[in-house]
Amino acid sequence: MSAASLNAYLAERQADPAIRLFAATTAAMRADPAWLAREDDPASALFLAEEEPVALSPAAFEATLAEIEAAEARDRAAAPEGGDPILAELARLPSPLRETALDALKAEHWRVGGIGIRRLPLAGRGETHLELMRIEPGCGAASHAHGGDELTLVLSGGYADGHGHYGPGDVSLAQGDFTHAPKADPGEPCYVLAVTYGEPRFFGLIGFLQRLGLFRAPVRG
Known part of the structure; x- marks a missing residue:
């Protein structure tokens, strides 16, 4: 998916609070001029396009x-x-996200998303879900496809999914039958912000257990 297509994707969904927070967090992470010069910087480009130029x-x-x-x-x-x-x-965490995450933790416990994976729901409306995920080094999600789109921003650490590697500030978009198995890099926990539309379709034993809801019990601490 080209940067222009992803830019259009975000622009079409700006009425969604989850997308607005996602785009604002991406822009905050990419405040470095080196990021703004990249051609694959759709979220920051979107926000900059909305600003009126002013003299410094x-x-x-x-x-x-x-x-x-x-x-x-x-x-x-x-x-x-x-x-x-x-x-x-x-x-x-980046300032657009930090307060939202800390407030969410006051009202909601972390949920288990797999071995070494914690999920903190931030918002949801219908089949749209916004959540913060913390993945222990070397851990990852079971192989899965998608019932709807999944937009992911890396906040810290990094992960590979068999198709590419993503580090802080990188955005990935998985759609439809795109199948992957994200796994966090060694060394430090990987934090990601994810917007999903619909539920992912997991495969194997872990997918079976997740479909039973066994990974949705709250985790304290």
């Missing part, structure tokens, strides 16, 4: 640096000291 003031660069430093200070303040390491990981 002489102090614009200093003001931007001050905003970044203030945001980093808020991140440090949000991170618990000597507390739950997963809460500390959530406190380091």
Whole structure:
């Protein structure tokens, strides 16, 4: 799927709050000019296209640096000291997503999504689901296809799915009969933000157990 096609895909769905948060988080992750210059940067391109160009003031660069430093200070303040390491990981999420994830955790426990996989539902409307996933190093999802589209943004760490490798800021789109088995890289947990339309169709024993709902029980901690 070309960058232009994915850009159009996101633009067509901007009425969906899940897509808006997904696109805003992607744009936040790709604030580096190197990302904005990439041809495969549809989410950031979408947001930039919506902005009216303005002339930069002489102090614009200093003001931007001050905003970044203030945001980093808020991140440090949000991170618990000597507390739950997963809460500390959530406190380091991009700002458009961080507050949503922390609020969701107050009302919802992590759910099991497989061996070494935790899922935190963030929003849902009909068959649209937005969730944060935490995948332990070397763990991954069972091979599956898709009943609807699955849009995935890597927040930290990385994963390979047999078709490609994805790192922080990368977006993948799986549609229809596209079959893959994402597996996290070794070294650190992989966090992803996923928007799915409909339920994935899993294969094998794990898929059978997930269809029974055995991986939907809440996990504390």
